[in-house]
Amino acid sequence: MERLVALPFAKSVEIAYKSIRVRLFRSLITTTSLVLAVAFLAHVQASTDIATSLLHSGTREALRALEHAGYDVTPAMGGIGETAKQRWIVILSLLVCVVGIVNAQLMAVTERFREIGTMKCLGALDRFILRLFLLEAAMQGLAGAAIGALLGGATAILASAISMGSLIFPVLPLAELARTGLTATGVGCLLSLLGVIYPAITAARMEPVEAMRVEQ
Structure with a gap:
Protein backbone atom coordinates (compact mmCIF):
# COMPACT_ATOMS: atom_id res chain seq x y z
CA MET A 1 0.00 0.00 0.00
CA GLU A 2 2.90 2.38 0.60
CA ARG A 3 3.85 2.21 -3.09
CA LEU A 4 0.40 3.30 -4.25
CA VAL A 5 0.37 6.89 -5.43
CA ALA A 6 -2.40 9.47 -5.41
CA LEU A 7 -1.94 11.98 -8.23
CA PRO A 8 -3.09 15.58 -7.68
CA PHE A 9 -6.48 16.66 -9.00
CA ALA A 10 -4.96 18.92 -11.67
CA LYS A 11 -3.06 15.95 -13.10
CA SER A 12 -6.27 13.92 -13.18
CA VAL A 13 -7.98 16.69 -15.17
CA GLU A 14 -5.06 16.79 -17.61
CA ILE A 15 -5.10 13.01 -18.15
CA ALA A 16 -8.91 13.01 -18.59
CA TYR A 17 -8.70 15.81 -21.18
CA LYS A 18 -5.96 14.03 -23.13
CA SER A 19 -7.96 10.79 -23.05
CA ILE A 20 -10.96 12.57 -24.58
CA ARG A 21 -8.77 14.03 -27.33
CA VAL A 22 -7.26 10.63 -28.14
CA ARG A 23 -10.72 9.04 -28.34
CA LEU A 24 -12.33 12.03 -30.01
CA PHE A 25 -14.59 10.06 -32.38
CA ARG A 26 -16.11 7.93 -29.61
CA SER A 27 -16.41 11.00 -27.39
CA LEU A 28 -18.32 12.80 -30.15
CA ILE A 29 -20.74 9.88 -30.52
CA THR A 30 -21.41 9.80 -26.78
CA THR A 31 -21.76 13.57 -26.63
CA THR A 32 -24.09 13.70 -29.63
CA SER A 33 -26.70 11.53 -27.91
CA LEU A 34 -26.54 13.83 -24.89
CA VAL A 35 -26.80 16.95 -27.10
CA LEU A 36 -29.96 15.66 -28.76
CA ALA A 37 -31.64 14.65 -25.49
CA VAL A 38 -30.84 17.94 -23.75
CA ALA A 39 -31.83 19.92 -26.86
CA PHE A 40 -35.25 18.24 -26.86
CA LEU A 41 -35.69 18.96 -23.14
CA ALA A 46 -38.40 27.02 -23.76
CA SER A 47 -41.44 26.70 -26.03
CA THR A 48 -43.66 26.57 -22.95
CA ASP A 49 -41.91 29.64 -21.49
CA ILE A 50 -42.46 31.61 -24.70
CA ALA A 51 -46.12 30.59 -24.98
CA THR A 52 -46.75 31.49 -21.33
CA SER A 53 -45.10 34.88 -21.77
CA LEU A 54 -47.24 35.56 -24.83
CA LEU A 55 -50.35 34.52 -22.92
CA HIS A 56 -49.50 36.94 -20.09
CA SER A 57 -49.43 39.83 -22.58
CA GLY A 58 -53.22 39.48 -22.64
CA THR A 59 -53.81 40.87 -26.12
CA ARG A 60 -56.32 39.41 -28.54
CA GLU A 61 -53.61 39.01 -31.14
CA ALA A 62 -51.60 36.95 -28.69
CA LEU A 63 -54.55 34.69 -27.90
CA ARG A 64 -55.27 34.19 -31.60
CA ALA A 65 -51.62 33.40 -32.26
CA LEU A 66 -51.58 30.82 -29.48
CA GLU A 67 -54.77 29.22 -30.74
CA HIS A 68 -53.37 29.16 -34.26
CA ALA A 69 -50.27 27.41 -32.88
CA GLY A 70 -52.44 24.69 -31.35
CA TYR A 71 -52.68 25.84 -27.72
CA ASP A 72 -56.05 25.57 -25.98
CA VAL A 73 -56.09 28.87 -24.09
CA THR A 74 -58.49 31.26 -22.38
CA PRO A 75 -57.79 34.77 -21.07
CA ALA A 76 -58.21 33.53 -17.47
CA MET A 77 -55.41 30.97 -17.74
CA GLY A 78 -52.42 31.73 -15.54
CA GLY A 79 -49.93 29.88 -17.69
CA ILE A 80 -49.30 27.09 -20.15
CA GLY A 81 -47.92 23.85 -18.82
CA GLU A 82 -46.40 20.86 -20.49
CA THR A 83 -48.79 18.06 -21.38
CA ALA A 84 -48.43 14.58 -19.90
CA LYS A 85 -47.48 13.29 -23.34
CA GLN A 86 -44.67 15.82 -23.64
CA ARG A 87 -43.33 14.94 -20.18
CA TRP A 88 -43.29 11.22 -20.95
CA ILE A 89 -41.54 11.76 -24.29
CA VAL A 90 -38.90 13.92 -22.58
CA ILE A 91 -38.38 11.34 -19.82
CA LEU A 92 -38.06 8.50 -22.33
CA SER A 93 -35.55 10.45 -24.43
CA LEU A 94 -33.45 11.12 -21.33
CA LEU A 95 -33.58 7.44 -20.31
CA VAL A 96 -32.48 6.37 -23.79
CA CYS A 97 -29.65 8.88 -23.53
CA VAL A 98 -28.48 7.41 -20.20
CA VAL A 99 -28.57 3.86 -21.62
CA GLY A 100 -26.49 5.02 -24.58
CA ILE A 101 -23.93 6.66 -22.29
CA VAL A 102 -23.65 3.52 -20.14
CA ASN A 103 -23.12 1.37 -23.23
CA ALA A 104 -20.50 3.73 -24.69
CA GLN A 105 -18.62 3.93 -21.39
CA LEU A 106 -18.64 0.15 -20.93
CA MET A 107 -17.14 -0.17 -24.41
CA ALA A 108 -14.55 2.44 -23.44
CA VAL A 109 -13.62 0.42 -20.35
CA THR A 110 -13.22 -2.71 -22.50
CA GLU A 111 -10.94 -0.88 -24.94
CA ARG A 112 -8.83 0.49 -22.09
CA PHE A 113 -8.15 -2.73 -20.14
CA ARG A 114 -4.40 -2.54 -20.75
CA GLU A 115 -4.27 1.18 -20.00
CA ILE A 116 -6.10 0.68 -16.71
CA GLY A 117 -3.90 -2.28 -15.84
CA THR A 118 -0.76 -0.28 -16.61
CA MET A 119 -1.87 2.61 -14.40
CA LYS A 120 -2.64 0.21 -11.55
CA CYS A 121 0.70 -1.54 -11.93
CA LEU A 122 2.37 1.88 -11.67
CA GLY A 123 0.58 2.48 -8.38
CA ALA A 124 -2.69 4.22 -9.31
CA LEU A 125 -5.34 3.95 -6.60
CA ASP A 126 -8.85 2.71 -7.34
CA ARG A 127 -10.19 6.14 -6.54
CA PHE A 128 -7.89 7.68 -9.17
CA ILE A 129 -9.32 5.40 -11.88
CA LEU A 130 -12.83 6.25 -10.68
CA ARG A 131 -12.02 9.97 -10.65
CA LEU A 132 -10.58 9.74 -14.16
CA PHE A 133 -13.76 8.32 -15.67
CA LEU A 134 -15.96 10.75 -13.73
CA LEU A 135 -13.90 13.70 -14.93
CA GLU A 136 -14.13 12.55 -18.54
CA ALA A 137 -17.90 12.17 -18.18
CA ALA A 138 -18.19 15.59 -16.53
CA MET A 139 -16.24 17.29 -19.33
CA GLN A 140 -18.26 15.59 -22.05
CA GLY A 141 -21.49 16.19 -20.14
CA LEU A 142 -20.86 19.90 -19.63
CA ALA A 143 -19.89 20.47 -23.28
CA GLY A 144 -22.71 18.36 -24.70
CA ALA A 145 -25.37 19.71 -22.33
CA ALA A 146 -24.39 23.34 -22.96
CA ILE A 147 -24.54 22.84 -26.74
CA GLY A 148 -27.85 20.99 -26.42
CA ALA A 149 -29.37 23.72 -24.24
CA LEU A 150 -28.35 26.44 -26.71
CA LEU A 151 -29.62 24.39 -29.65
CA GLY A 152 -32.93 23.63 -27.93
CA GLY A 153 -33.50 27.26 -26.96
CA ALA A 154 -32.67 28.51 -30.45
CA THR A 155 -34.99 26.01 -32.15
CA ALA A 156 -37.77 26.85 -29.67
CA ILE A 157 -37.52 30.57 -30.53
CA LEU A 158 -37.40 29.79 -34.25
CA ALA A 159 -40.35 27.38 -34.10
CA SER A 160 -42.39 29.83 -32.00
CA ALA A 161 -41.65 32.64 -34.44
CA ILE A 162 -42.80 30.48 -37.34
CA SER A 163 -45.99 29.31 -35.62
CA MET A 164 -46.94 32.51 -33.74
CA GLY A 165 -45.24 35.24 -35.72
CA SER A 166 -43.25 38.26 -34.59
CA LEU A 167 -45.54 38.80 -31.58
CA ILE A 168 -43.17 36.69 -29.47
CA PHE A 169 -40.17 39.00 -29.76
CA PRO A 170 -41.45 41.96 -27.68
CA VAL A 171 -42.44 39.57 -24.85
CA LEU A 172 -39.53 37.13 -25.15
CA PRO A 173 -38.86 35.89 -21.57
CA LEU A 174 -35.06 36.11 -21.51
CA ALA A 175 -34.74 35.39 -17.77
CA GLU A 176 -36.94 32.30 -18.00
CA LEU A 177 -35.12 31.10 -21.11
CA ALA A 178 -31.76 31.51 -19.38
CA ARG A 179 -33.07 29.59 -16.36
CA THR A 180 -34.36 26.85 -18.65
CA GLY A 181 -30.97 26.66 -20.37
CA LEU A 182 -29.12 26.35 -17.06
CA THR A 183 -31.57 23.71 -15.84
CA ALA A 184 -31.20 21.68 -19.04
CA THR A 185 -27.40 21.95 -18.81
CA GLY A 186 -27.48 20.74 -15.21
CA VAL A 187 -29.72 17.82 -16.13
CA GLY A 188 -27.39 16.87 -18.97
CA CYS A 189 -24.33 16.91 -16.70
CA LEU A 190 -26.18 14.80 -14.13
CA LEU A 191 -27.20 12.26 -16.79
CA SER A 192 -23.63 12.02 -18.02
CA LEU A 193 -22.35 11.34 -14.50
CA LEU A 194 -25.12 8.81 -13.78
CA GLY A 195 -24.33 6.98 -17.00
CA VAL A 196 -20.64 6.58 -16.15
CA ILE A 197 -20.92 5.47 -12.50
CA TYR A 198 -21.27 1.74 -13.15
CA PRO A 199 -18.56 1.57 -15.88
CA ALA A 200 -16.24 3.66 -13.68
CA ILE A 201 -16.72 1.35 -10.69
CA THR A 202 -16.13 -1.65 -12.95
CA ALA A 203 -12.87 -0.13 -14.19
CA ALA A 204 -11.72 0.84 -10.69
CA ARG A 205 -12.24 -2.68 -9.31
CA MET A 206 -10.25 -4.43 -12.03
CA GLU A 207 -7.22 -6.41 -10.92
CA PRO A 208 -4.03 -5.19 -12.64
CA VAL A 209 -2.89 -8.67 -13.69
CA GLU A 210 -6.26 -9.56 -15.21
CA ALA A 211 -6.42 -6.23 -17.07
CA MET A 212 -2.94 -6.70 -18.54
CA ARG A 213 -3.74 -10.28 -19.58
CA VAL A 214 -6.73 -9.33 -21.73
CA GLU A 215 -6.12 -9.55 -25.48
CA GLN A 216 -7.23 -6.52 -27.47
Whole structure:
Protein backbone atom coordinates (compact mmCIF):
# COMPACT_ATOMS: atom_id res chain seq x y z
CA MET A 1 0.00 0.00 0.00
CA GLU A 2 2.90 2.38 0.60
CA ARG A 3 3.85 2.21 -3.09
CA LEU A 4 0.40 3.30 -4.25
CA VAL A 5 0.37 6.89 -5.43
CA ALA A 6 -2.40 9.47 -5.41
CA LEU A 7 -1.94 11.98 -8.23
CA PRO A 8 -3.09 15.58 -7.68
CA PHE A 9 -6.48 16.66 -9.00
CA ALA A 10 -4.96 18.92 -11.67
CA LYS A 11 -3.06 15.95 -13.10
CA SER A 12 -6.27 13.92 -13.18
CA VAL A 13 -7.98 16.69 -15.17
CA GLU A 14 -5.06 16.79 -17.61
CA ILE A 15 -5.10 13.01 -18.15
CA ALA A 16 -8.91 13.01 -18.59
CA TYR A 17 -8.70 15.81 -21.18
CA LYS A 18 -5.96 14.03 -23.13
CA SER A 19 -7.96 10.79 -23.05
CA ILE A 20 -10.96 12.57 -24.58
CA ARG A 21 -8.77 14.03 -27.33
CA VAL A 22 -7.26 10.63 -28.14
CA ARG A 23 -10.72 9.04 -28.34
CA LEU A 24 -12.33 12.03 -30.01
CA PHE A 25 -14.59 10.06 -32.38
CA ARG A 26 -16.11 7.93 -29.61
CA SER A 27 -16.41 11.00 -27.39
CA LEU A 28 -18.32 12.80 -30.15
CA ILE A 29 -20.74 9.88 -30.52
CA THR A 30 -21.41 9.80 -26.78
CA THR A 31 -21.76 13.57 -26.63
CA THR A 32 -24.09 13.70 -29.63
CA SER A 33 -26.70 11.53 -27.91
CA LEU A 34 -26.54 13.83 -24.89
CA VAL A 35 -26.80 16.95 -27.10
CA LEU A 36 -29.96 15.66 -28.76
CA ALA A 37 -31.64 14.65 -25.49
CA VAL A 38 -30.84 17.94 -23.75
CA ALA A 39 -31.83 19.92 -26.86
CA PHE A 40 -35.25 18.24 -26.86
CA LEU A 41 -35.69 18.96 -23.14
CA ALA A 42 -34.68 22.62 -23.58
CA HIS A 43 -36.87 22.97 -26.68
CA VAL A 44 -40.00 21.77 -24.88
CA GLN A 45 -39.42 23.91 -21.80
CA ALA A 46 -38.40 27.02 -23.76
CA SER A 47 -41.44 26.70 -26.03
CA THR A 48 -43.66 26.57 -22.95
CA ASP A 49 -41.91 29.64 -21.49
CA ILE A 50 -42.46 31.61 -24.70
CA ALA A 51 -46.12 30.59 -24.98
CA THR A 52 -46.75 31.49 -21.33
CA SER A 53 -45.10 34.88 -21.77
CA LEU A 54 -47.24 35.56 -24.83
CA LEU A 55 -50.35 34.52 -22.92
CA HIS A 56 -49.50 36.94 -20.09
CA SER A 57 -49.43 39.83 -22.58
CA GLY A 58 -53.22 39.48 -22.64
CA THR A 59 -53.81 40.87 -26.12
CA ARG A 60 -56.32 39.41 -28.54
CA GLU A 61 -53.61 39.01 -31.14
CA ALA A 62 -51.60 36.95 -28.69
CA LEU A 63 -54.55 34.69 -27.90
CA ARG A 64 -55.27 34.19 -31.60
CA ALA A 65 -51.62 33.40 -32.26
CA LEU A 66 -51.58 30.82 -29.48
CA GLU A 67 -54.77 29.22 -30.74
CA HIS A 68 -53.37 29.16 -34.26
CA ALA A 69 -50.27 27.41 -32.88
CA GLY A 70 -52.44 24.69 -31.35
CA TYR A 71 -52.68 25.84 -27.72
CA ASP A 72 -56.05 25.57 -25.98
CA VAL A 73 -56.09 28.87 -24.09
CA THR A 74 -58.49 31.26 -22.38
CA PRO A 75 -57.79 34.77 -21.07
CA ALA A 76 -58.21 33.53 -17.47
CA MET A 77 -55.41 30.97 -17.74
CA GLY A 78 -52.42 31.73 -15.54
CA GLY A 79 -49.93 29.88 -17.69
CA ILE A 80 -49.30 27.09 -20.15
CA GLY A 81 -47.92 23.85 -18.82
CA GLU A 82 -46.40 20.86 -20.49
CA THR A 83 -48.79 18.06 -21.38
CA ALA A 84 -48.43 14.58 -19.90
CA LYS A 85 -47.48 13.29 -23.34
CA GLN A 86 -44.67 15.82 -23.64
CA ARG A 87 -43.33 14.94 -20.18
CA TRP A 88 -43.29 11.22 -20.95
CA ILE A 89 -41.54 11.76 -24.29
CA VAL A 90 -38.90 13.92 -22.58
CA ILE A 91 -38.38 11.34 -19.82
CA LEU A 92 -38.06 8.50 -22.33
CA SER A 93 -35.55 10.45 -24.43
CA LEU A 94 -33.45 11.12 -21.33
CA LEU A 95 -33.58 7.44 -20.31
CA VAL A 96 -32.48 6.37 -23.79
CA CYS A 97 -29.65 8.88 -23.53
CA VAL A 98 -28.48 7.41 -20.20
CA VAL A 99 -28.57 3.86 -21.62
CA GLY A 100 -26.49 5.02 -24.58
CA ILE A 101 -23.93 6.66 -22.29
CA VAL A 102 -23.65 3.52 -20.14
CA ASN A 103 -23.12 1.37 -23.23
CA ALA A 104 -20.50 3.73 -24.69
CA GLN A 105 -18.62 3.93 -21.39
CA LEU A 106 -18.64 0.15 -20.93
CA MET A 107 -17.14 -0.17 -24.41
CA ALA A 108 -14.55 2.44 -23.44
CA VAL A 109 -13.62 0.42 -20.35
CA THR A 110 -13.22 -2.71 -22.50
CA GLU A 111 -10.94 -0.88 -24.94
CA ARG A 112 -8.83 0.49 -22.09
CA PHE A 113 -8.15 -2.73 -20.14
CA ARG A 114 -4.40 -2.54 -20.75
CA GLU A 115 -4.27 1.18 -20.00
CA ILE A 116 -6.10 0.68 -16.71
CA GLY A 117 -3.90 -2.28 -15.84
CA THR A 118 -0.76 -0.28 -16.61
CA MET A 119 -1.87 2.61 -14.40
CA LYS A 120 -2.64 0.21 -11.55
CA CYS A 121 0.70 -1.54 -11.93
CA LEU A 122 2.37 1.88 -11.67
CA GLY A 123 0.58 2.48 -8.38
CA ALA A 124 -2.69 4.22 -9.31
CA LEU A 125 -5.34 3.95 -6.60
CA ASP A 126 -8.85 2.71 -7.34
CA ARG A 127 -10.19 6.14 -6.54
CA PHE A 128 -7.89 7.68 -9.17
CA ILE A 129 -9.32 5.40 -11.88
CA LEU A 130 -12.83 6.25 -10.68
CA ARG A 131 -12.02 9.97 -10.65
CA LEU A 132 -10.58 9.74 -14.16
CA PHE A 133 -13.76 8.32 -15.67
CA LEU A 134 -15.96 10.75 -13.73
CA LEU A 135 -13.90 13.70 -14.93
CA GLU A 136 -14.13 12.55 -18.54
CA ALA A 137 -17.90 12.17 -18.18
CA ALA A 138 -18.19 15.59 -16.53
CA MET A 139 -16.24 17.29 -19.33
CA GLN A 140 -18.26 15.59 -22.05
CA GLY A 141 -21.49 16.19 -20.14
CA LEU A 142 -20.86 19.90 -19.63
CA ALA A 143 -19.89 20.47 -23.28
CA GLY A 144 -22.71 18.36 -24.70
CA ALA A 145 -25.37 19.71 -22.33
CA ALA A 146 -24.39 23.34 -22.96
CA ILE A 147 -24.54 22.84 -26.74
CA GLY A 148 -27.85 20.99 -26.42
CA ALA A 149 -29.37 23.72 -24.24
CA LEU A 150 -28.35 26.44 -26.71
CA LEU A 151 -29.62 24.39 -29.65
CA GLY A 152 -32.93 23.63 -27.93
CA GLY A 153 -33.50 27.26 -26.96
CA ALA A 154 -32.67 28.51 -30.45
CA THR A 155 -34.99 26.01 -32.15
CA ALA A 156 -37.77 26.85 -29.67
CA ILE A 157 -37.52 30.57 -30.53
CA LEU A 158 -37.40 29.79 -34.25
CA ALA A 159 -40.35 27.38 -34.10
CA SER A 160 -42.39 29.83 -32.00
CA ALA A 161 -41.65 32.64 -34.44
CA ILE A 162 -42.80 30.48 -37.34
CA SER A 163 -45.99 29.31 -35.62
CA MET A 164 -46.94 32.51 -33.74
CA GLY A 165 -45.24 35.24 -35.72
CA SER A 166 -43.25 38.26 -34.59
CA LEU A 167 -45.54 38.80 -31.58
CA ILE A 168 -43.17 36.69 -29.47
CA PHE A 169 -40.17 39.00 -29.76
CA PRO A 170 -41.45 41.96 -27.68
CA VAL A 171 -42.44 39.57 -24.85
CA LEU A 172 -39.53 37.13 -25.15
CA PRO A 173 -38.86 35.89 -21.57
CA LEU A 174 -35.06 36.11 -21.51
CA ALA A 175 -34.74 35.39 -17.77
CA GLU A 176 -36.94 32.30 -18.00
CA LEU A 177 -35.12 31.10 -21.11
CA ALA A 178 -31.76 31.51 -19.38
CA ARG A 179 -33.07 29.59 -16.36
CA THR A 180 -34.36 26.85 -18.65
CA GLY A 181 -30.97 26.66 -20.37
CA LEU A 182 -29.12 26.35 -17.06
CA THR A 183 -31.57 23.71 -15.84
CA ALA A 184 -31.20 21.68 -19.04
CA THR A 185 -27.40 21.95 -18.81
CA GLY A 186 -27.48 20.74 -15.21
CA VAL A 187 -29.72 17.82 -16.13
CA GLY A 188 -27.39 16.87 -18.97
CA CYS A 189 -24.33 16.91 -16.70
CA LEU A 190 -26.18 14.80 -14.13
CA LEU A 191 -27.20 12.26 -16.79
CA SER A 192 -23.63 12.02 -18.02
CA LEU A 193 -22.35 11.34 -14.50
CA LEU A 194 -25.12 8.81 -13.78
CA GLY A 195 -24.33 6.98 -17.00
CA VAL A 196 -20.64 6.58 -16.15
CA ILE A 197 -20.92 5.47 -12.50
CA TYR A 198 -21.27 1.74 -13.15
CA PRO A 199 -18.56 1.57 -15.88
CA ALA A 200 -16.24 3.66 -13.68
CA ILE A 201 -16.72 1.35 -10.69
CA THR A 202 -16.13 -1.65 -12.95
CA ALA A 203 -12.87 -0.13 -14.19
CA ALA A 204 -11.72 0.84 -10.69
CA ARG A 205 -12.24 -2.68 -9.31
CA MET A 206 -10.25 -4.43 -12.03
CA GLU A 207 -7.22 -6.41 -10.92
CA PRO A 208 -4.03 -5.19 -12.64
CA VAL A 209 -2.89 -8.67 -13.69
CA GLU A 210 -6.26 -9.56 -15.21
CA ALA A 211 -6.42 -6.23 -17.07
CA MET A 212 -2.94 -6.70 -18.54
CA ARG A 213 -3.74 -10.28 -19.58
CA VAL A 214 -6.73 -9.33 -21.73
CA GLU A 215 -6.12 -9.55 -25.48
CA GLN A 216 -7.23 -6.52 -27.47
